[in-house]
Amino acid sequence: MQTDFSTVIFCEEHVVKNELKEFHSLQTKYIAEGKFYFGLCSTCDFVNDCNLKSQDSIILNCEHYQ
Amino acid sequence: MEVKAQEKKKTGMYENVMNQFNHAADLMNLDKGIRKILSSTNSEIVVHFPVKMDDGSIETFTGYRVQHNNALGPYKGGLRYHPTVDIDAARALAIWMTWKTALAGLPFGGAKGGIEIDPKKYSMNELERISRRFTFALGDNIGPDLDIPAPDVNTNAQIMAWISDTFASQKSPSNRFNNLHVVTGKPMGSGGLEGRDRATGFGVVATIKSWAKVRGVDLKGMKYIVQGYGNVGYWTAHFLNQLGAIMVAAQDASATLYNEKGIDVEALYQHSLGYKNQIEGFDGAEVIDSEKFFGLDCDIIVPAALGNQITKDNAHDIKAKLIAEGANGPTDTDAEAILLERGVDVIPDILCNSGGVIGSYYEWLQNKRSEIWKLDQVLDMIHDKVSIAFDKVVETSKEYDTHWRNGAYLVALKRLEQTYKERGVFP
Numbered sequence: 001m002q003t004d005f006s007t008v009i010f011c012e013e014h015v016v017k018n019e020l021k022e023f024h025s026l027q028t029k030y031i032a033e034g035k036f037y038f039g040l041c042s043t044c045d046f047v048n049d050c051n052l053k054s055q056d057s058i059i060l061n062c063e064h065y066q
Numbered sequence: 067m068e069v070k071a072q073e074k075k076k077t078g079m080y081e082n083v084m085n086q087f088n089h090a091a092d093l094m095n096l097d098k099g100i101r102k103i104l105s106s107t108n109s110e111i112v113v114h115f116p117v118k119m120d121d122g123s124i125e126t127f128t129g130y131r132v133q134h135n136n137a138l139g140p141y142k143g144g145l146r147y148h149p150t151v152d153i154d155a156a157r158a159l160a161i162w163m164t165w166k167t168a169l170a171g172l173p174f175g176g177a178k179g180g181i182e183i184d185p186k187k188y189s190m191n192e193l194e195r196i197s198r199r200f201t202f203a204l205g206d207n208i209g210p211d212l213d214i215p216a217p218d219v220n221t222n223a224q225i226m227a228w229i230s231d232t233f234a235s236q237k238s239p240s241n242r243f244n245n246l247h248v249v250t251g252k253p254m255g256s257g258g259l260e261g262r263d264r265a266t267g268f269g270v271v272a273t274i275k276s277w278a279k280v281r282g283v284d285l286k287g288m289k290y291i292v293q294g295y296g297n298v299g300y301w302t303a304h305f306l307n308q309l310g311a312i313m314v315a316a317q318d319a320s321a322t323l324y325n326e327k328g329i330d331v332e333a334l335y336q337h338s339l340g341y342k343n344q345i346e347g348f349d350g351a352e353v354i355d356s357e358k359f360f361g362l363d364c365d366i367i368v369p370a371a372l373g374n375q376i377t378k379d380n381a382h383d384i385k386a387k388l389i390a391e392g393a394n395g396p397t398d399t400d401a402e403a404i405l406l407e408r409g410v411d412v413i414p415d416i417l418c419n420s421g422g423v424i425g426s427y428y429e430w431l432q433n434k435r436s437e438i439w440k441l442d443q444v445l446d447m448i449h450d451k452v453s454i455a456f457d458k459v460v461e462t463s464k465e466y467d468t469h470w471r472n473g474a475y476l477v478a479l480k481r482l483e484q485t486y487k488e489r490g491v492f493p
Contacts (some may be wrong), residue, residue: 009123043150043186052293052356052372060155060159061394063294063370063371063393064319066342
């Protein structure tokens with residue numbers, strides 16, 4: 001049913017899956033070659049020499065964020 | 067391409083929150099309809115608003131408020147000012163608040179929000195105008211009996227005072243004082259609660275006391291270590307010290323300190339206040355390798371800094387009998403399985419650090435009743451609420467033959483399920 005020539009803005013068959021998804025849209029900041037930080041770490045003053053940061057998780061809460 | 071590869075392996079709070087919810091919902095065979103309701107948010111408000119800068123130019127900002135669920139009472143949750151604030155982060159944190167308030171037995175639901183902004187780039191006057199205009203943009207989507215924001219990352223008591231003043235100023239003169247408690251975490255002169263600063267740390271210690279009672283052990287002389295020496299970490303150490311426990315190590319973003327004879331809790335805090343809130347440079351302990359921290363010889367570990375700190379890589383090294391999660395999500399799923407297998411107790415974050423939101427509840431209640439409570443009264447009330455929640459979690463965990471984290475989610479979900487079953491779904 002899809003048309004190649006126009007943007008479809010009305011569709012009776014349109015379905016949105018009824019569940020929330022986490023999109024990893026949290027902004028990143030380039031710190032050093034090959035290293036990207038997400039969430040609070042991306043703007044934290046301690047990011048370059050933090051004892052605690054985790055490369056494998058998006059930090060949304062941190063008592064030491066500054 | 068490299069960024070995409072990194073994104074794939076990252077785990078976020080939302081994923082953890084929903085996994086834990088689904089697991090507990092399966093365990094208790096949660097009603098399908100209620101499960102659907104709790105799997106989505108009630109309202110998601112996005113506002114774009116203009117603010118005049120100090121140089122006369124105009125900037126527009128984007129603010130969010132996600133209201134997950136209000137079956138138990140008005141929405142409750144923080145407002146953060148940070149460039150990473152977006153609808154996804156706000157959703158995850160809002161859902162988390164629903165479970166937390168339900169578990170604590172509070173008449174609140176869950177919400178979260180904030181402004182996508184780097185506050186470092188703005189003057190104090192600009193931040194005041196931004197906060198006031200954001201409040202105006204949210205309009206009657208917040209309110210003392212509808213949705214009650216609180217401080218979070220980069221927001222503080224001053225910002226709460228501006229929000230409260232702006233919200234109340236839009237009401238008729240006779241209604242202004244009925245609306246000042248639209249936020250909690252206010253300064254003392256604007257209806258703030260005595261002891262709100264120490265509420266989370268005090269609550270952590272209340273759960274540790276309940277644990278000691280359940281396990282039949284004496285906290286006096288027990289050795290503990292604290293990760294994170296901010297507000298939660300320091301006050302936890304302060305109250306544990308009063309019980310005769312000994313802090314042998316502390317770790318923060320700047321250093322890892324160890325002294326087997328004990329570290330002076332108050333001296334370390336005073337040092338950190340004069341050193342950009344960092345423990346580095348304190349001379350009452352030796353600096354050790356940060357990797358050794360969780361494997362130190364101690365009875366209690368209090369991770370009170372950030373998430374994903376205890377993982378399968380260090381869980382086997384842990385010698386402590388108890389992990390008291392002062393931070394949100396410090397123990398990952400793999401690590402928890404290892405710890406439980408080894409007989410280490412874990413007081414889950416949703417219970418362990420609930421003293422903060424319980425403190426907020428009492429601030430709201432104090433304002434609602436036009437009263438001013440003393441510190442001792444406040445701490446007694448927080449102690450009671452936390453202890454009752456702890457006992458309920460232990461009892462429910464026994465009933466379902468599961469661990470305390472599942473037990474905590476079960477208590478929260480059962481409260482919500484009961485409410486929906488009693489009231490039904492309109493119409």
